[in-house]
Amino acid sequence: DKTVTPLLYEERIPDLSTNDKAIDAWFDRITDKLSDKQRTDLKRKFSQKGQIYQTEGRIELIAHDISDHFQNFKRQGLKGQLACDSKASAIQYKKLLDKIGKVTSVVAMSAPDTREGHDTVDGESSDAVQNWWKANIVDAGYGQDEKAYTKHIISEFSKDEGPDLMIVVDKLLTGFDEPKNTVLYIDKPLKQHNLIQAIARVNRLHQKKQFGYLIDYRGILKELDATIADYQDLAERTQAGFDIEDLKGLYSRMDTEYKKLPGLFSDLWTIFDGVKNKQDGPALRQVLSPKIDTIDGQLTDTNLKMREDFYDALTVFANCMKVALQSATYFEDKSFDVIDPNTSLDKRSLYKKTLKFMSELRKQVREDAEETVDYDEYAENIRTMLDKHIGGVEIQESKGAYLVGNMGKTAMPEDMSDDEARNKKDAITGRITKMIDQDLADDPYAQEYFSNLLKQAIDKTKEMFDAPVKQYLLFADFEEQVKERKVEGIPIDRFSELDPKVKRHVQAYYGLFLKHLASGNTLTEDECFNSAILIDEIVTGAVAEFSINPQEIENQIKRKLLPVLFKTIGMDKAKVVIADVVQITRLGVAGHH
Structure with a gap:
């Protein structure tokens, strides 16, 4: 419709050479003194941290490919983004792109900070990340003003003489628009809402753009196809076009998600209500560390439940922080500028400090409980081992470009x-x-x-x-x-004359008779159909009469349906059918009423 630029997708998967025997031998050697649980934990962390994706040989191979691929766009004065999965990878890409010298780039990322799912700062080579941040932000005149740095690089990126590429990690995949932004190089997993928002960075209209381009080094085609299909289904149901705003009803909105942070922050600290001094790390640790007692003759860890609650609360809080850091609105919301009287920090700084502190506490507690092995002890050796035994060979020959608008079809x-x-x-x-x-x-x-x-x-x-x-x-x-919904045993033709909104509900009610009367069903097709129509009428009436009282809706449905169904299918069957009708109503099947 000429309001956005069509998107082309191309998969460019790096071929790697791996010395599997050397890697397996290293693991056997290094884990020889670990327990089975610790050995499993180390391998799990190794897998989760995506270390293979961060190997020097792989990143260098992709950096060369990007440098060559972008040349035609560079000549036209267009821009691109490179999406990475870690700060360490972003910095590595920046150094390699600078060394190759064919494109210029700038890195957009949040300040180094402990994240969920990692046991080192940023789950990366913390020294490298911290040193880069200090040299390029703190000592470059921005101090600790992350917002000023972000504003500056966005401004520079928009200039014709500005950097060709913006390398992003957890920021700026969403929240800003630059029409010259034409190519998104993808080297991170992206799903659903984040995937749609990310690809929308390169579909803005510009006179020099025929297409926006998605260049995939991670193999997200399956996820992209499924996500586009979900979106197209939504578009058909709303008679809307490819408008990113339509997704607000399907996926959680970012500005809604980050506003959960104050409540989740409170939930996290509630676990330590019994500790007077919340700055006393050892006291907090004592609440969670294993405490073995004898209960009913069995040795029991009485702090286990508290520890599990803490893990859950921290996970939810940290995941919400991840979403917040991808939202430009989070950094603009004045309510998060409020200073906390106990710490003299604004809310954003307080939440980041708390997340870092709590993640370190979790690490200590897991070691106390012998649930994990300290990954930090092995991280540098793992990186060195992988860089040595995994090398980039070549980028697989592309199978051609897919028009994103045709995906899902x-x-x-x-x-x-x-x-x-x-x-x-x-x-x-x-x-x-x-x-x-x-x-x-x-x-x-x-x-x-x-x-x-x-x-x-x-x-x-x-x-x-x-x-x-x-x-x-x-x-x-x-x-x-x-x-x-072509279900065997459901007479689809009987429902064809019904209003489409009613048809779906009546068919669901009809199915309840097939489900619960499978054996010994004495009802005819007409009786099942008429009963389904009657159920829908009763539900419609109950919803209309008691729309602001969900409990009374359910009571009314039970009062009206029980005597009717009792006559046709008996008390026991009537009760189970009614229970399903109530559950369907709770799920919103009567939403059209």
Whole structure:
């Protein structure tokens, strides 16, 4: 519609050479004195930290590829972004791009700070990150004013003579628009809302742009296809076009998410209500560290529940902080400028300091409980070992560009390669699973029916392992069945004359009779249909009459339905059907009323 630029997606996966024997031998050697639990923990952390993605050989290979790929855009005066998964990688990319010398770049990231899921500062080489931050921000005239630095690099990026690329980690994938921004190089996992928001950075109109480009070094095609399909489904239901604002009703809004921080901050500290001095680290640690006592003759850790509650509260708080740091609105919200009287810090600084402190506390407590091994002891050796034994070979030859607007739609099977068919089948499987879990929650019979069919379809594809196109066709057909709710035993034609909003609800109620009267069903098709219509009328009336009192809605449904259903299916069956009707109503199946 000429309001945004079409997007092209291209996958450029780096080929790496790995010395698997050397890596396995190193792990066996280094973990020889660890317990099984600690050995498992070290391998889990090694996997979670994505160390292979951060190896020097891989990043150097991609840096050369970006430097060459961007030349045509550079000549046109256009800009690009490189999205990384860690501050250490961003700094490494910056150094390598500068060394290669074909493109100029600037790094946008938040101040170094302990994050959820990591046991070192930023989960990275903390010295390298801290040193870079000090040299380029603190000692460069910005001091600790992160907002001033961010404002400056955005301003420079928008200038024709400014940097070609902006390297981003946890900031500026969202919250700012630059029409010249044309290429997004992706070297981090992106999902759903964040993925849509990120790709929208390069779809703004500009006279020199025919397309916006997504260059993927991480293999996010499956996630992109599923996300676009979700978006297109939303667009169809709202009769809207490709407007990012439409997603506000589907995904949690960033400005809503970060406003949860004060409550989550309070929840976290509630765990330590019994500690008078909240600055007393050892006292806080004592609340959580193992305390073994004998209860009913069994040795029991009486602090285990407290420790688990702490882990959960910290996880939720830290995840919310991650979302907040991606939102420009969070940094502009004046309510977070308020100074805390106990610490003399504004709320943003207080939350960051608390997260760092609590993450360190969790690390200590996990070691007290022998739940983990200190990753810091191995981190540098792991980095050195991987840099030595993993090298970048070449970027895989691209299979061509995909028009993002066509993703999520059915392609002609005869045009598909085996790999494309497998990717499409995997994407469809993800969408079907989501539809069954979420979209069919208001139709228990259809949900159970399609769950069983999905298991059968997955088993069937195992027999077609050498025929990926046939697998794709099987799942493409299955997806259409789920979308249209074509359930065996449901007389679809009977519902065709109903208002579309009513049809879905009546079909769900009809399915309840098939679900609960499967054996010995004495009701005819007409009786099931008429009863389903009656249930919908009763639910409609209850919602209309008691719209502000959910409990009374449920009471009214039970009062009206019980005598009617008792006559046709008996007391026991009536109760279970009514329970499902109430649950469906809670899920919003009566939302049209």
